[in-house]
Amino acid sequence: DNVALSAKGSYLANNGDITLDAIDGRNLVYGSLEHGAASTLAALPFYYNVDILKATVIIGDATIRGKDIHIRARAESNPDKDMNNDDGIFNSGSSFLSDLQSDIEDFKLIAAVSRSDVTSKITISDNAVLEGDNITIEANSIANVTASPISIAVAVAVGVLDTESTVNVNGTLLAAGDITISSRTDNYLDVNAEPIFGKSGYAGSIAVGVLNSDSGVYVNHGSSIVAGGDLSVKAANVDYSYVYAASSAGNKGKLAVSIAAHVEEGDTEAVLAGDVLVQGDTDVHAVHKQ
Numbered sequence: 548d549n550v551a552l553s554a555k556g557s558y559l560a561n562n563g564d565i566t567l568d569a570i571d572g573r574n575l576v577y578g579s580l581e582h583g584a585a586s587t588l589a590a591l592p593f594y595y596n597v598d599i600l601k602a603t604v605i606i607g608d609a610t611i612r613g614k615d616i617h618i619r620a621r622a623e624s625n626p627d628k629d630m631n632n633d634d635g636i637f638n639s640g641s642s643f644l645s646d647l648q649s650d651i652e653d654f655k656l657i658a659a660v661s662r663s664d665v666t667s668k669i670t671i672s673d674n675a676v677l678e679g680d681n682i683t684i685e686a687n688s689i690a691n692v693t694a695s696p697i698s699i700a701v702a703v704a705v706g707v708l709d710t711e712s713t714v715n716v717n718g719t720l721l722a723a724g725d726i727t728i729s730s731r732t733d734n735y736l737d738v739n740a741e742p743i744f745g746k747s748g749y750a751g752s753i754a755v756g757v758l759n760s761d762s763g764v765y766v767n768h769g770s771s772i773v774a775g776g777d778l779s780v781k782a783a784n785v786d787y788s789y790v791y792a793a794s795s796a797g798n799k800g801k802l803a804v805s806i807a808a809h810v811e812e813g814d815t816e817a818v819l820a821g822d823v824l825v826q827g828d829t830d831v832h833a834v835h836k837q
Contacts, residue, residue: 598663600624602666611677628734661694667730668713684716684732685728690734692737695740700750705755713763713765730781734760734787745796
């Protein structure tokens with residue numbers, strides 16, 4: 548509390564930029580249904596992968612003065628990145644296991660369950676003061692879930708994606724130019740269940756995709772905003788979903804069954820309250836794209 552951070556010169560053109568970033572881009576892999584367990588089950592035909600990421604910025608009782616002020620929180624899960632499984636089985640030094648790293652997260656025999664829980668949050672507290680030329684406050688959560696088992700006769704794929712991106716402004720923002728406040732989630736869900744071929748005339752597949760996303764910008768009562776330029780308050784949810792199940796019992800097959808289910812829910816809110824004085828344009832909007 549009672550912190551002052553300044554990059555202020557004798558006049559505005561001599562001021563320096565101030566950037567505060569919180570970034571979480573880890574790519575954790577766990578081989579059991581219990582979060583935090585070592586990946587000892589990674590060699591089994593049933594596999595659970597989870598990415599849990601969180602990026603948070605909290606501006607408490609502080610005064611920040613500069614030219615362009617950037618406050619950013621970004622959390623991203625990415626199944627294409629190299630994996631880190633907390634010194635589990637993949638870090639045992641085995642060349643065979645090392646070779647499996649690039650493939651095991653997307654593919655698994657018989658059943659694959661993949662989950663991403665990604666959160667980004669920014670809070671500007673009651674007594675916080677941000678003063679500069681332009682002020683940008685942005686939270687972004689990016690989640691990628693891929694579940695695609697390689698199997699014979701039976702394939703089960705489950706993908707669960709939860710994202711949250713939130714900006715809460717309770718303090719004072721003073722800008723000679725523009726003020727931009729935004730939250731955004733980008734959600735990529737890819738669930739594919741299809742056995743390579745049937746067995747004894749039978750084949751079956753189940754694909755389940757669940758996507759929950761919340762994006763919100765809240766300029767609350769008690770906050771104060773003064774902008775010599777434009778004010779933009781924007782919340783966005785962007786979803787890309789693909790859930791597919793197929794099975795073939797072959798030319799002499801007896802029975803083939805496929806079930807695909809997709810559940811999606813999202814909330815997107817942009818709220819402007821408090822004392823607001825803007826010389827330019829004011830744009831407040833929320834958008835949800837699927």
